Amino acid sequence: MTxxxxxxxxxxxxxxxxxxxVLQASHLAHQAILARxxxxEMTCTYDVLDLGCGTGLLSLPMASNVRSVTAVDAAEGMVAALNMKLSDPSCKVSNVRAVTVLLEHPDDPAIQTDPVTGTSEKPxxxxLVVSHLVLHHIPDLQAVLRTMFGCLKPGGRAMxxxxxxxxxxARKFHPEHKMEGVERHGIKRTEMEQLLKDxxxxxxxxxxxxxxxxxxxxxxxSGELEDTLRFPFVICYGLKPEAK
Structure with a gap:
């Protein structure tokens, strides 16, 4: 991310x-992931990595379905907002750990701490690795997919x-004044399929x-947001092969 x-x-x-x-898109993404x-009885054992977690709009709902969530974002402000939620006395979530890091390697020390036990595991x-509305901001998709692949256990999944x-x-998804940092106007299915396989x-x-x-x-x-357009969202799925 730039x-x-x-x-x-x-x-x-x-x-x-x-x-x-933003809230609706995150809710629909959560539902799409859960449905797949x-x-x-299996997902309650899952350790999840949420790459580009933002304020936790996917991490926090996921937490009730899995063992742990390691929530990662390069934007310190987003992680601070998530940590404020986690520190609120009314928050009952105790299995999420949020860290600020531009994750470029699966062995980055920032993601080695277990949110549940607080102990470090190397590697x-x-x-499961999830992300939502992150890929269109990534300059090098193959590099980030390679990192995700490395972060998974054999048999693990990316969604x-x-x-x-x-x-x-599709360009209209972002207003013109927010185009800086937008690397692509949405995901192309065939291109993404090939990158995942590669x-x-x-x-x-x-x-x-x-x-x-x-x-x-x-x-x-114009800055005037009066028209409404329906945007299709895709879910990109891949399985890391079991060790042979």
Missing amino acids: SANVDRFNSEAAAWDSNPT LPGS RRFD LTDFEDFGPE VGFEDVKVERAFELDKAVETQPG
Whole structure:
């Protein structure tokens, strides 16, 4: 993720959860991931890595379904907002650990601490890697997918949600003044399928997960959000092969 992205998300962290579209997209992503996971008797043992966790809008709901969540974001402001939630006396979540790091290697010390026990495991690997609305900000998708692959246990899964590149109108997902740091206007299915396979994932699927109605600019750069456009979202799935 570029410095432009980090600066933007730091500045928006305090107001991030006040956007109903952001909340709805995160809820739908959570539901899409849960629908594709095994039953609770298995997922309750899962250690999850949420890459690009933001304020925890996916991490916190996931926490009730799994053993632990390690929530990672390069934007310090986003992680601070999540840590404020976790430290609130009314928060009953105790199995989430949030860290600020630009994760580029699966053995990064920042993700080695178990959120439940507080002990360090080297190397620490995960049953599931998730991300939501992160991929379109990543300059080198193959590099981040390779890191995700390395973070998984043999037999682990990646489930990544983002909006789809469905043509020229996909550009409207971001208003013009927020284009800096946007590396692509959505995910192209065939391209993403090939990238997942290239880094070693098996049983690869990139399929429609849900649709989201979002206010867009009436004219590019106008700043007036009056029109509504329906954006398709995909979930990108891959399985790390079992060790032979």
